[in-house]
Amino acid sequence: MSNVPEIYGSSxxxxxxxxxxxxxxxxxxxxKTIELGLTLDESVAEVVASAMKDWAIEKGATHFTHWFHPMTGITAEKHDSFISPTSDGKIIMEFSGKELTKGEPDASSFPSGGLRATYEARGYTAWDCTSPAFVKDGSLYIPTAFCSYTGEVLDKKTPLLRSMEALNKQALRILKVLGNTSATRVTTTVGPEQEYFLIDRELFKKRKDLIFTGRTLFGVKPPKGQELEDHYFGNIKERVSAYMKDLDTELWKLGISAKTKHNEVAPAQHELAPIFTTSNVATDHNQLTMELMQKVALRHGLVCLLHEKPFAGVNGSGKHNNWSMSTNDGQNLLEPGNTPHENTQFLVFLAAVVKSVDDYQDLLRLSVATAGNDHRLGANEAPPAIVSIFLGDQLSDIFTQLESGKVKGKIFNNILETGVASLPKLPKDTTDRNRTSPFAFTGNKFEFRMLGxxxxxxxxxxxxxxxxxETLQKFADKLEASTDLNAAIATLLSETAKDxxxxxxxxxxxxxxxxxxxESRGLLNMKSTVECIPTFIKDKNVAVFVKHGVLSKxxxxxxxxxLLENYIKTVNIEALTMLNVAKTEILPAAFKFSKELSDTINAVKATGMSVEVAAQSSVLKELSPVLSSFASNLTALKKTLDKVSGEAVSALKQAEAFSKIVIPAMEALRTDADKLEAILPKDIYPFPTYADLLFNV
Incomplete structure (x- = not known):
């Protein structure tokens, strides 16, 4: 590997x-534009474009692309070359400020939820100068926002940037009223931990379900799974280690601070974690990370699976979103310090987060809702579908004391004694870690663990x-209007703790x-994506986005x-894949084995010898009813899918039908298929098993 400081950020x-x-x-x-959120000067863009082009060409770039985040959940790019013809039949390499700041991709071919019709194709991309450009695969990549001709946003980046500005505005009001005037900007920071599976590429190619859906639609748990807990933090296999080293190098070139790597709980499962950065840059980096994880895996004869539940009965994969708020002068607003019970600034911001999560449980749950994540949340391996906050004993005690209006002290020993003289005394964090909590305070940040x-x-x-x-604005309104600030803060914190x-x-x-x-506390428990989606258009939720200029109605x-369309299409693709695999692979294999057994029994009987065929007969008796049920459930799924797909109902009604009717029919077919796998010989079973996939890397 090259010298890391030299390659880091080199692209x-x-x-x-x-x-x-x-x-x-x-x-x-x-x-100033980047740090203070000021309007970009056009003359500055022209100079930057020229310098950026020269630098990119030196790095081997011949093209540039406006790189954006449409509502597909992945990124999009359209590449244009730097070439510009000259009158003498040659070319020069040009790149203008206009080309840097504005692009015009087709806006009708991306998900728009009705905002754009097929004939309404014009859309715009706008340079996000707060996220640095980079060179990859011979092109200069320019991070951008994406909107329609009429101005509505069609991407995931723009609402994020708007929300960061909304929080900055209200957080600065709080800091000012508390007498902290050194900061001029507050940004949210994120460090997303990324879980993933690695499987052999040749085995992957033999499974249509993995190819088309990213997860196994059939499969029996292997005799050994994660029961012995020997994979978690275990020795990294040589092939996987080589992949991780290669991946680190590619990420470091792009300035992505890949920091931690280790084996996760399930066989063939791993994790990568970066160092914190601002939310929009972290979002760009995480999209690049997922892309490179998959691309680099192919070099090593592997496939990287990012589905939330690639293997039933085996730990799924999440993404832990470590979130905090920081000022431009280096203050972490969620840093409790050594005396959190006396740290008014910390307590106000902590209380704001607690109130926000409680008031908008439904929106937070919705923000992580997908068909894939439905298989993971609440499955004794990930946070439950119920949103709650873990604060730990010390902060919970402080929060309880706040209800009375006054905090008298803390229950905390910040030194951990190991009981071994030769080992150092360890500084102890203010909280334990609760891996079952969906929203846990972990020292100076909140870890939102529900993301897929x-x-x-x-x-x-x-x-x-x-x-x-929204909560910071309410707090600021109250505190700014008060005549006795200390009393107002005490009342505010007391009311928040109580409510x-x-x-x-x-x-x-x-x-x-x-x-x-x-349930007795009145907390929501929305178990499926279809339950979550309607909360988006509730009046209170629409109001908060519109009020802060994050999203229009x-x-x-x-x-x-x-969201509804994506859910319907995802489940429909899975159901169609199940039908195809069941009919063209599993059913013929089961028929073949059934015939082999029958032929064997008849052949033995035809000898006229007094030879026992009880063993063959017992297997055939076990196989036949399962095969019959499998064929019946195959037909039932086909009829169910045809009926639900053909009904002229609203998108919500159709999504509900997929959730309540199609998915149970899929599960019934899978149950029989997995029983067949347990009966069929390995040389007849038509594709690699879980044991093959999870233990052959």
Missing amino acids: VFNDSTMRERLPKATYKSLK SSASIAGANFVLNTIVA HKRIIFNGNGYSEEWVAEA SEIESRYEI
Whole structure:
């Protein structure tokens, strides 16, 4: 591997590159735009474009692309070359400020939820100068926002940027009223931990379900799974280690601070975690990370699976969204310090987050809802579908004391004694870690653990930013209007603790007891995506997005339609794939084995010898009813899918039918298929098993 400090950020038009290549005045103007959210000067864009082009060409780029985040959940790009013909039949390499700041992709072929018709094709991309450009695969990539000809946003980036601005505005009001005037900007920061599976590429090619849906639609758990807990943090296999090293190098070149890598709980499962950065840059980086994980895997004869539940009965994959708020002068607003009970600034921001999560449980749950994540949430391996907050004993005690109006002290020993003289005394965090909590405070940040591994983090973060901005605004209004600030703060914290203590839960989120307790507390338990989607268009939720300028009513309605459409299409593809595999692979294999057994029994009987055929007969007797049920359930799924797909109903009604009728029919077919797998010989079973996939890397 090359020298890491030398390769880190070598493919990025980052701050050091800009300082080196831009005139001082241009650099200062661009930095003000980035740091203070000012309007970009057109003359600055022209100078930046020229310098960026020269730098990119030196890096081997021949094209540029406006890189954006449409509502598909992945990124999009259209590449144009730098060439410009000259009168003498030659070319020069040109790149203007206009080309840097504005692009015009087709806006009708991306999900728009009705905002764009097929004949309404014009859309625009706008340079997001707060996220650095980079060179990859011979092109200069320019991070951008994406909107329609009429101005409605069609991407995931723009609402995120708007939400960051909304939170910045309200957080600065709080800091000012508390007497903290050193900060001029507050940004949200994110560090998304990414879980994934690696399987052998040749085995992957033999499974249509993995190819078409990203998950196995059939399969029996292997004799050994994760029961012995020997894979988690275990020795990394040589082939996987080589992949991880290669991946680190590619990420570091793009300025992505890949920090941690390890084996996860399930066989063939792993995790990568970066260092924190601002939310929009973290979103860009996470999309690049997922893309490179899959691309680099192919070099090593592997396939990277990012589905939330690639293997039934085996741990699924999530994405832990570590979220905090930081000022431009280096303050972490969720840092409790050594005396959190005396840290008014921390307590106000902590209370704001607690209130926001309680008030908008439905939006947070919606922000992570997908057909894939439905298989994972609440399955004793991921946070439950019930949103709650873990604060730990110390902060929970402080929060309880706040209800009385005064915090007297803390229950905390910040030194951990190991009991071994030769080992150092360990500084102890203010909270334990609760892996069953969906929204856990982990020292100086909140870890939102409900996101699925394939998700764009933009959705969860623009929701989180917006709802916290709303609470901060309410807090600021009260505190700014007060004549006795200390009394107003005490009242505010006391009321928040009293009204929102129901959302705090430090126990086992996997337990059945918690489900019952959460219901008694009045907390929501939305188990499926279809239950979640209608909450998007509730009046209170529409109001908070519109109020803070994050989404308009029409933009919300379009996203509502897109979410329903995506759910329907996802489940429909899975059902069609099941039908295909069941009919063309599993059924013929079962018939073949049935015939082999019958032929064997008849052949033995034909000898006229007194030879026992009980063994063959017992297997045939076991196989026949399962095969019959399998064929029946295959027909039932086909009829169900045809009926649901052909009904002229609203998107919501159709999504509900897929959830309540199609999915149970799929599960019935899978049950029989998995029974057949347990009966059929390995040389007849038509594709690689879980044992093959999970233990052959």
